[in-house]
Amino acid sequence: MPMSVQDLVIGLRAGNRASLARAITIVENGGPTTGEILQAISGDLGRATVVGFTGAPGAGKSTLVGAFVKALRQRGKSVGVIAVDPSSPLSGGAVLGDRIRMTDHAGDDQVFVRSLASRGHLGGLSRSASHVIDVMDAFGKDFILLETVGAGQSEVEVADIADVKIVVCAPGLGDDVQAIKAGILEIADILVVNKADNPLAERTARQLEARTTGNSGKTVPVLKTIALEGEGLDALADRVETIAALADASQKGKDRPRKLLKTATMEYLAAILEDDGNPALQRLSAKLVRGEVTFEEAAREALSIAVRLES
Template identity: 60%
Template sequence: MQNQPGQKQAGQTTASDAAPPDWLPGLLAGERTALARAITAVENETAEAAAVLQGIRSRLGHALVVGFTGAPGAGKSTLVSAYVAELRRRDLSVGVVAVDPSSPLTGGAILGDRIRMGQHAGDPGVFIRSLASRGHLGGLSRTAARVIDVFDASGRDVVVVETVGTGQSEVEIAEIADVRVVVNAPGLGDDVQAIKAGILEIADILVVNKSDLPFAERSARQLAAMSAQRGPNDSRGPVPVLQTSATSGKGVPELADAVAAMGKRKRPDPRARTRRLLQNLVLDRLRRGLAELPTADIDVLADAVLAGRSDIDAALLKLTELLVSRLPQQK
């Protein structure tokens, strides 16, 4: 007999029937070993993950989540490292989620925690975790939102999220970060117009990194002019435009001040992270279901469109109904 929608399937673990791991209290106390185990469980979606997420849900909403995004080559990783160092000088504990491209062989992160931000490796106040994007094109892995929750529950003051750097598709970071920092390189020129409709418009703070290079001043002026043109319904007004040099530390304290000021005006919202996770899970389920549909079933609809017996909208509705009817059979 088929399971009805919402009915638990055999072998499926839920938060209500999973026993809390014995290291969960250590996670809530901020212990590094427990934090590492919790992140691994959540990222790999193991049997313990449901109990972990159930156990931390009352401890969310403390950490300020700061997202760093922007085009490849802007120096995001170096700037994030400098920003983390500045936070530590201010005695703030930090968790870093660095989303990397996936290995085509193992599915793991190609870059690793120890390659990134090596200067913080021995600092107990910093915990860095590299996550594989696993083919997700939005700049964040599917489980990134849950890893942020784990950092939050462990008592970290700030959680920094650095995305893959895939361009305009990274706008989804707007859903889970309290403060969004868009990092740009000098010499944008006409590229500004291409960026304008994408990640530029989700920025709370714009940064021109590598400010010691030519055209940095001009790029900052261009970005400032563009941010001043926000629509009349945008209550944020012009976006701050800062210049930094991550290698020398120039402008990094000012960036930390700007993020802190922005964070005071915006309340951390763990609900947004759950919303993004649910959206990603639905999309993943639909993609898997569509891939498993018999080609012959789709060809019937395609032939009807080609023969004029159906229009695209009607065929789309029928395909959606067929797909949804098969979803309860999937694990």
């Protein structure tokens, strides 16, 4: 018997992994109850720290994410992993092989790994990635690790979702000019040179340090790791927790913006506001354009309208 949205949300809040898997499947595929689920969990968001891992193909992102999961688990943190794999432009299929590199965590009930196909979506993520983040957040994960597809200079969508952005670089990948102009470096909170046992790693780290020193008043730390050996992961975890704590401290005493709600509902809101035949949506769209409501307020109201339309 299909599970009701109410039972699904109750299961999520109770830490039921079957409910988590089912909810992810619904929002990933854009099922008819997606809006209702997102609305129901909107008050449970913003607790998890979302860490984005991006970088060029071959930098070792998946191996690094797997090693980082281990470092977080040693600190007693529960972890969700969302790994986005590219879809074939011919068949539309995807290997979804990132989880193969994380089999060490298969027996750990505090780790939940989900692979998503990009399905042709540009930006390094999948269209549903932000929805899946919300579901894992509502489930109660302490950390949600988001691994993009192999990204170039313009695939920086992860910056709109992650609380901490990690750009992973491979030793010797690119020359001095590339290091200077690479746009993806500008979104980084942390730069990681993985495979640091490579002789070219030190030179690459120096190039990156020169590139980031004094940039817009912000110096981005450059760390070196050997993910296969677990080296440098404690230092990376320390830095991630520090950045996350500083972000929380800067909002102390304030209502922290629901960034995840905004990113999770952005495309859904845009789609339903195109419904010119509904007077309520027309009025809401006009209010949003005039600036009479915030995006978050419009998102909640639009989701509520959508639920009533679906029922």
